[in-house]
Amino acid sequence: MRWTLKPNPSPQEINSLSESLKVDKLIAHLLLQRGVSNYEKAKKFFRPSLEDIHSPFLMKDMDKAVERIEKAIEAGENILVYGDYDVDGTTSVALMSSFLKETYPNMATYIPDRYSEGYGVSFQGIDFASDNDFTLIIALDCGVKAIDKVKYANEKGIDFIICDHHRPGEILPEAVAVLDPKREDCEYPYKELCGCGVGFKLIQALAERRGETLEDLVPYLDLVATAIAADIVPMTGENRVLAYFGLKVINTAPRVGFKAIIGQLKKKELSISDVVFVIAPRINAAGRMKHGEHAVQLLVEDNLEAAQKWAGEIERFNMNRRQLDQEITKEALIQIRENKEEDKFTSVVYNENWHKGVIGIVASRLTETYYRPTLVFTKSGNKLAASARSVKGFDVYNALDACSDTLEQFGGHKYAAGLTLLESQYKKFKQQFETVVASTIDTTLLEPEISIDAEIELNEITPKLYRILKQFAPFGPGNMTPVFMTSQVKDTGYGKCVGEDEKHLKCRVSQNADITSSTIEKSFDAIGFNLGKCKDKITNNNPFDIVFSLDENEWNGNVSLQLKLRDIR
The missing domain is CATH 2.40.50.460 (OB fold (Dihydrolipoamide Acetyltransferase, E2P))
Known part of the structure; x- marks a missing residue:
């Protein structure tokens, strides 16, 4: 591995902070590296406070979102809470639906099927809403690029409120409200919320209008902390405050669904690392192996016996996922060796029988073994689907964009992406991807840091x-x-x-x-x-x-x- 020492703060900065906080110079050194440079910042860092949570109405369109939900409740409309099948999506749906359910019965949840519908808002989901007389959809952790889907919903008389945290395209969907701190015209002070974090801002705004306070919403923060941990968003600013209080809830008064998962563990106190490696994979396993709705049911369940049944079922999904992930990883490693591809700049493997729900995990495993941009393909209908993972410092999304003439569609971000292509394009894409990466990557990035x-x-x-x-x-x-x-x-x-x-x-x-x-x-x-x-x-x-x-x-x-x-x- 490459060992890289972070830049040292200046001796003057270290001495000054050490004296003002009355801490060892090593502690002052570490705090300065984290941007904690004075007493006030140190107080916020060591003592996170709910007072540091911003007003939700600083977010663009928040007033419109709240007014539309209040109007729906007043008129007795049916509301559909819609979210993706991963941890951020399912916790978002559990958060919003359990909050609304406290005072309003005409509400249901919808998670798209990973295999038949794919990621994000689907036409199938909108048809479900139309067939069942839903006139408002609250989309969480997805939707900011669903321009055609929202237009289709509008034609059917269905309004959309979008709570997303992905970077929008040049055009926004024609929704009643698009809540996304990454909108260029949104002046919300903290830009790094996860999807569940944006959902939390909406329930915070609704609660404020009811005369409730942030303290009343603390019990929901176990869901927000889990999403923050699983989605690997920055643990800074507002995220750190929400995660801090959410972790306290997980350890002292977890919701029944978490209690059912934690009951299978032997740890007295869970850290964020435990949430990432213990709770999140189990929630994720439902969407990978069966259906994300199983995870939502577990997270909103208030009967312990019923929750333990859901947790037991999800544990079986997780064990099955783990076994498949190990088997496919072994097969993929053999494929790389047999094809004598150990010296390439990329790892690209394919087997039509590999389970689509675990190819992302397998891509991560292969990146641990052969540290380079990696794609794992499987058959999906009449096309091939792949999960991509990258190495620190290399933008795999840009590399895929350079190969877009061979792709049907792709999406994602710098270090993780997904794509589909026609089987006839696979060999051409594989060669093209290798050429693009070989010509653009700094070779020092192929050694883990x-x-x-x-x-x-x-x-x-x-x-x-x-x-x-x-x-x-x-x-x-x-x-x-x-x-x-x-x-x-x-x-x-x-x-x-x-x-x-x-x-x-x-x-x-x-x-x-x-x-x-x-x-x-x-x-x-x-x-x-x-x-x-x-x-x-x-x-x-x-x-x-x-x-x-x-x-x-x-x-x-x-x-x-x-x-x-x-x-x-």
Whole structure:
């Protein structure tokens, strides 16, 4: 891996912040890297407050959206809450529908089928609304580019309110209201909300009109925090406040659906990382393997016994998803090796029998093994569909755009995209994509990068440091877990490979000490997941450098600090 040290703040800045906050210089260094440069910013960072949530009416079209919903409720109209099948979409639908259901019965939910309808607003969904006398659709996490679909709905006498966070095209749909902070004419102060976050702003506005406060809406924030974590939006500004309070709800008073999922776990307290790797994949599995409506039903259920049945079913979907993902990844890796494509700039694989619901996960897995822009194709009707994943710093969306003459359609963003093409175009596209990437990518991007916050000595690591670092949470893009580098450490002689297939490395490291003497300076247990192959680097009293984050290890009731190794050289 490429080790990259982040730029150091100036000594004057570090000293000034250290003195004003009365914190260690290392803490001041880390805060400055996160844009926390004075006492006021530090107070907001360490003590997130609901007072830092902006007025929803700062968002363009919010007043129109609220007026149309109030009019629908007054007239007894049927409202359809529509959202995508991923975590952001299903949590958005659960959020909006459970809020409306508190006071209004004429409401239903709709999640499009991944396979028969595809992503976003569908003609099939609008036909469903028309056939069942819905006159208002609230679309969440989708719709900002659905110009033809909204026009079709208008012709059928159905109004649209769109809550989206994707970048709009040059023309907006002719909806009653288009709520999207990324609209060029929207002056909302925070632009990085997820779809569920935009949905939350709408319920905040509706609640304000009823005379309710933000405190009344805190129970809904478990859904918002889950969407923020799963959609990997920046953990800054308003997102960080919403995630902070949402995580508190998950840990202290989760909705029944979350309780049913969490009940299967053995953890006392969940972090944002647990939400990403434990809760989100289970919610996602419903849309991948069966139907996203299963996830919505779990998230709005208020009977624990019923929720446990939904959670059990979703757990089976998740296990099935995991098995398929492992099988397809193995097959894809074999395909790359058999076709002797290990030295190419791209990985492009295809099998008509691969499950469409997991090809995105498989593309991510392949990117972990062969670090380069990757596409995984399968058959979808009479066309081929693919999920694309990229490497840090390379825009796969632009690369696909350069190949658009071979594509039927494509969409997405810099690091992840989806596309369809005719089978007859597959070989031409594969060659063209390789040529485009080979001619435009900086080859240093084909080596994964570890971004390091600071180089430190082991004797700087204390329980107090770890206690303060824990208060940097919740972590995510823009506020990642602090990563450190320490040079010239040695294993105290107990390094070994552990785990299945001895994939992981366990050792104890010390610094500035001769391990043959009786005086060993401060040493720490260290665990390196998937670093078993590095064992030879640490043997025979050889010094080595490490990159790591800090973690706690609990064993037999004892809690101790340990280093979570990221890489060794």
